[in-house]
Amino acid sequence: MGIDVTLMKLTHQGTSPRHRQLEQAGPPVHDDHDTWARLVTRTHHIDGLPMLKRIDPYRDLLLTSVEMPQLLEELTALRPLAQTPAEHEILTRIERLAAECQSDPRLELHLTGD
Numbered sequence: 001m002g003i004d005v006t007l008m009k010l011t012h013q014g015t016s017p018r019h020r021q022l023e024q025a026g027p028p029v030h031d032d033h034d035t036w037a038r039l040v041t042r043t044h045h046i047d048g049l050p051m052l053k054r055i056d057p058y059r060d061l062l063l064t065s066v067e068m069p070q071l072l073e074e075l076t077a078l079r080p081l082a083q084t085p086a087e088h089e090i091l092t093r094i095e096r097l098a099a100e101c102q103s104d105p106r107l108e109l110h111l112t113g114d
Contacts, residue, residue, distance in 0.1 A: 002030070002031030002032060002033070002036065002114060003036050003037045003040065003057055003111050003112065003114075004029065004031055004111070005028060005029040005031075005093075005094050005097055005109060005110070005111050005112075006024060006028035006109075006112065007024070007025040007026050007028075007097045007100060007101055007107055007108075007110075008022045008024060008025055008107065008108045009023050009024075009106055009108075010022055010106045010107075011023050011106075022108070025100075026097070026100070029090060029093045029094055029097065031090065033086070034057075035084075035087055036090045036091075037057040037113075038087075039078065039081065039082060039087050039090070039091065040052055040055045040078075041057065042081050043078060043081070048077070049074045049078070051063075051070050051071045051074045052078065055111055057113045057114060058113045059113045060111065060112050061110075061111040061113075062108055062109070062110055062111075063101070063110075064101075064108055065101050065102055065104060065105045065106075065107050065108070066105075068101050069102060071098050072095065072098050072102065075091060075098065078091065
């Protein structure tokens with residue numbers, strides 16, 4: 001049920017989606033122990049976190065650099081719900097990827113569910 005998070009860079013922009021080429025832009029955050037998935041699931045009953053509610057442990061989600069300010073804001077709101085050192089660590093790593101994604105419109109954040 002883990003949700004891996006990978007920063008991807010669009011290397012060929014074209015008018016057709018068939019011509020999109022992506023390359024990994026850094027090491028991914030692997031959620032081998034479902035830490036991120038459990039943390040995100042805790043937010044699904046909280047109002048005001050629509051971006052985090054879109055994250056599903058069983059589906060993939062692609063977020064663009066334009067969506068990163070909102071995601072970063074919601075990750076900050078999520079921080080008090082992190083209860084263990086592992087949850088704080090994975091949240092910090094994902095915040096770093098989101099901040100990097102925000103800095104470059106060619107970057108995308110790919111969340112890959114099981």
